[in-house]
Amino acid sequence: MTTPSQQFGRSAEELAEEWLRKKGYRILERNLRVGRGELDLIAQHHDTLVFIEVKGRRTNQFGGAPYAIDARKKRQIIKLASSYLAQHGLSNQFCRFDVILIAGTTQGSPKLTHLEQAFEVSSSDWQW
Template sequence: MGDRRRLVGDEGEGQAEAFLRSRGFRIIGRNVRSALGELDLVADDQGVLVFVEVKRRRTGTFGGAIEAVDARKRAKLIRLAAQYLAQHRIEDRPCRFDVVLIQDDAVPGAAVQHIANAFDVEGDDLRW
């Protein structure tokens, strides 16, 4: 089950990467792992460093991209992003968090939902 799930996730990340590239994003990293977890994609969008969470769903039963990233997941993504910034010694660069949902049962052409700046980061959570 784990291998199948990983394959499905990898395919979704590939679709999200192609989608973002087609919109001018430059992909900097994919599956950036650390002891805290994994960032699906790290990209540059016209000078903004973008941390992208990718979710792939077979159906729309459980809601869209925003519903797929709850408060606990957002907190984890913020910690991962802060760690990434510290490891790469990146300071004073605008950052944002995007969510991309790949929905398999969507009508042709509507399978990708991209939400730029999906959530805000409070205070100094990204400072290191």
């Protein structure tokens, strides 16, 4: 059985995917399991491979969606992206890390914020 929290998360990802498509992104993967983790969305935008973390919050309690991406989560996303690139022979592919924040309730229109290149990755962060 799906919990209300899981339903909200799924709705947030669907909204993010639809918004990205309208902006010209080509969605390559959604909810891709890599080892023990999951990448929310992987998209192509022009010549850039984009790894997108989607965070939805019903309220801004505890800082809302922006505070859901901490240092541990960034490391996990980088590790999963490294695995994806290695598995697909894309170690020379230019890529970036975006975050889409969805704030709102199930009533009314949620607010979507797209943070392009939400965090930087140094060469020492990659785990080949």
